[in-house]
Amino acid sequence: MSEPDILVLGSGMAALGASHELAQHGLRARLFDKNAYPGGHTATFVHDTGFVFDDGPHISFTKSERLQTLFAENVGGAFETLDAYVNNYYRGTWVKHPAQVNLHNLPPELKLQCVLDFLDASKVPEQERPENYLDWLIAAFGETFAREFPAVYGTKYHTVPPEKMSTVWMGPRLYRPSVEEVLRGAMFEETPDVHYVSHFRYPTTGGFMSYLTPFLEKCDLTLDHKVVAIDPVGKIVSFANGRTEPYDRLISSIPLPTLIPMIDGAPEAVREAAAQLACTTCVTVNIGLPRNDVSRATWSYVYDEDIVFTRLNFPHNMSPGTCPPGCGSIQAECYFSPKYKPLDMPAEALIQPVIDDLVRIGLLQKDEKILHTDARVIPYANVIFDLDRETALPVVHDYLDSLGIIYVGRFGEWGYHWTDEAFISGEEGAKRALGLAG
Ligand SMILES: Cc1cc2nc3c(=O)[nH]c(=O)nc-3n(C[C@H](O)[C@H](O)[C@H](O)COP(=O)(O)OP(=O)(O)OC[C@H]3O[C@@H](n4cnc5c(N)ncnc54)[C@H](O)[C@@H]3O)c2cc1C
Numbered sequence: 001m002s003e004p005d006i007l008v009l010g011s012g013m014a015a016l017g018a019s020h021e022l023a024q025h026g027l028r029a030r031l032f033d034k035n036a037y038p039g040g041h042t043a044t045f046v047h048d049t050g051f052v053f054d055d056g057p058h059i060s061f062t063k064s065e066r067l068q069t070l071f072a073e074n075v076g077g078a079f080e081t082l083d084a085y086v087n088n089y090y091r092g093t094w095v096k097h098p099a100q101v102n103l104h105n106l107p108p109e110l111k112l113q114c115v116l117d118f119l120d121a122s123k124v125p126e127q128e129r130p131e132n133y134l135d136w137l138i139a140a141f142g143e144t145f146a147r148e149f150p151a152v153y154g155t156k157y158h159t160v161p162p163e164k165m166s167t168v169w170m171g172p173r174l175y176r177p178s179v180e181e182v183l184r185g186a187m188f189e190e191t192p193d194v195h196y197v198s199h200f201r202y203p204t205t206g207g208f209m210s211y212l213t214p215f216l217e218k219c220d221l222t223l224d225h226k227v228v229a230i231d232p233v234g235k236i237v238s239f240a241n242g243r244t245e246p247y248d249r250l251i252s253s254i255p256l257p258t259l260i261p262m263i264d265g266a267p268e269a270v271r272e273a274a275a276q277l278a279c280t281t282c283v284t285v286n287i288g289l290p291r292n293d294v295s296r297a298t299w300s301y302v303y304d305e306d307i308v309f310t311r312l313n314f315p316h317n318m319s320p321g322t323c324p325p326g327c328g329s330i331q332a333e334c335y336f337s338p339k340y341k342p343l344d345m346p347a348e349a350l351i352q353p354v355i356d357d358l359v360r361i362g363l364l365q366k367d368e369k370i371l372h373t374d375a376r377v378i379p380y381a382n383v384i385f386d387l388d389r390e391t392a393l394p395v396v397h398d399y400l401d402s403l404g405i406i407y408v409g410r411f412g413e414w415g416y417h418w419t420d421e422a423f424i425s426g427e428e429g430a431k432r433a434l435g436l437a438g
Pocket residue numbers: 009010011012013014015032033034035039040041042055056057058059060061225226227228253254255258282333378380381382408409410411412417418419420422
C-alpha cells in the first residue's frame with residue numbers, strides 16, 4: 001500500500017510535533033505556512049541592533065523528560081537553567097509573586113482584609129467547581145484579594161471580566177495556600193519561593209526558536225503560502241498565490257476562526273460557532289538598553305488598569321545571549337481582543353506609551369538612552385475561556401471530525417496549550433493521520 005499524502009498546515013510547535021512524529025515513521029511531511037519565517041508563535045527575531053526577541057516571552061518548563069531531552073539535543077546542550085524570579089507591580093509597590101503569600105508591602109488595611117477574607121474562604125469546604133472564574137477566585141483566595149488582584153489582572157490579560165469566563169481551564173482543584181503561608185507573607189519580608197514555574201530552560205543563543213530549528217531539516221516546509229480555501233470533498237488546499245495541493249490526510253494548526261470560513265460548504269451554524277471563539281491579540285513592545293540592571297525579575301505582572309502593559313519580561317535575564325554584551329532588554333505585552341477590546345491603532349503607536357509607563361513604574365529613567373525599539377502584533381495570542389467557548393467549540397470540532405480534518409495545537413484544539421502540549425498535540429494528530437490512534 002502506498003504511503004498517505006499528509007499535508008500539515010502551519011510551522012509552529014504543533015505542526016513541527018506532527019512532522020517530527022511522521023519522521024519517526026519514515027515520512028517526510030509537507031508543511032505550509034503563511035509567514036515568511038518558520039516557528040509560528042515560537043519564532044525568534046534577531047535584530048540588526050544585536051537584540052534578540054521572541055514573539056512573546058517563551059521559556060521551556062516541560063515536565064516531560066522525553067521532550068526535555070529532545071529540545072536539549074536540538075541546541076547541542078547549550079541552554080540556560082534558571083530559577084524564575086517573578087514579581088508584581090501594584091499601585092506603586094513591588095510585591096513578590098505569588099502576591100497572596102507576599103502581602104507584606106501592601107497598605108495595612110488592605111492586608112488585613114485580604115487575610116480576614118482568606119480565613120473565611122478557607123473555612124468553606126471545597127464543593128462543586130464554581131461556574132465562573134470570579135466565583136472560583138473568591139472561593140480560592142477570599143473576596144478582597146480575589147477582586148483586588150487576580151480579577152483585575154485577569155481582566156487586563158484576558159480582556160474580559162472574570163465573571164464572563166468559565167473555569168474549565170483551571171486545574172481540577174482550587175489552589176489554596178496554607179493559612180501559615182498567608183500570615184507569614186503578610187508579616188515577613190522574606191518568604192520561601194512558591195510558583196508554578198520554579199525553574200526553566202532557555203537556549204543560550206538564538207532565542208527560543210533554536211529549540212525548533214533542527215526539526216525544520218526533517219520536513220519540507222514552504223513559507224509565504226497562505227491557505228485561503230479547503231475543498232474537503234476533492235481534498236485540495238488552495239493558497240493565496242493560486243497554488244493548489246492535493247492531500248489524503250490534512251493536519252491543521254491554523255486557528256479555528258480562520259480555518260472554518262475557508263472550508264468549502266461549511267454550514268452557517270458552524271461558521272457562527274467558529275466566529276464565537278474568542279482570542280486575545282497581543283502587542284509586544286521590545287526595548288533594548290545599554291545596561292542590564294533594569295530588573296532582577298524574569299517576568300513581572302502589572303495590575304494597574306491605567307498602565308498600558310499587562311506583563312513584562314526581561315530577555316537578558318533568560319540568557320545574556322539575547323543582547324549585545326553588557327546590555328539589557330524589556331519586552332512589554334499589551335492585550336486586546338477583536339471580541340472584547342479591539343486593537344484600533346498600529347502596534348508602533350504603543351511604543352511611546354510603554355516607555356512612559358516604564359518611567360512611571362521606575363524601570364526606566366526619563367529620557368534615558370534606548371538602543372532598540374520595535375513593536376509586533378500577535379493576532380492570535382491566548383484563547384479566551386469565555387462562556388461562549390463551551391457551546392461553540394464542540395460544534396466546530398464535531399464538524400472537522402466529520403470531514404476527517406485533524407486539528408492540532410493551541411488554536412486547533414483551542415486550549416491553553418504551552419509549547420510542549422502543542423508539540424504533543426501535533427504528534428498525536430500525526431498518529432491519527434497514520435491510523436495509529438483513535
Ligand atoms: C505571549 C505568549 C507567551 C507564551 N509563553 C510561553 C512560554 O513561556 N512557554 C510555553 O511553553 N508556551 C508559551 N506560550 C504558548 C505557546 O506560544 C504555544 O503553546 C505554542 O507556540 C502554540 O503552537 P501552535 O503550533 O499550536 O500554534 P502557532 O505557533 O500559532 O502555529 C500556527 C501556525 O499556523 C500558521 N497559519 C495561520 N493561518 C494560516 C494560513 N491561513 N495559512 C497558512 N498558515 C497559517 C501560522 O503562521 C503559524 O505558524 C506563550 C504564548 C503567548 C501568546
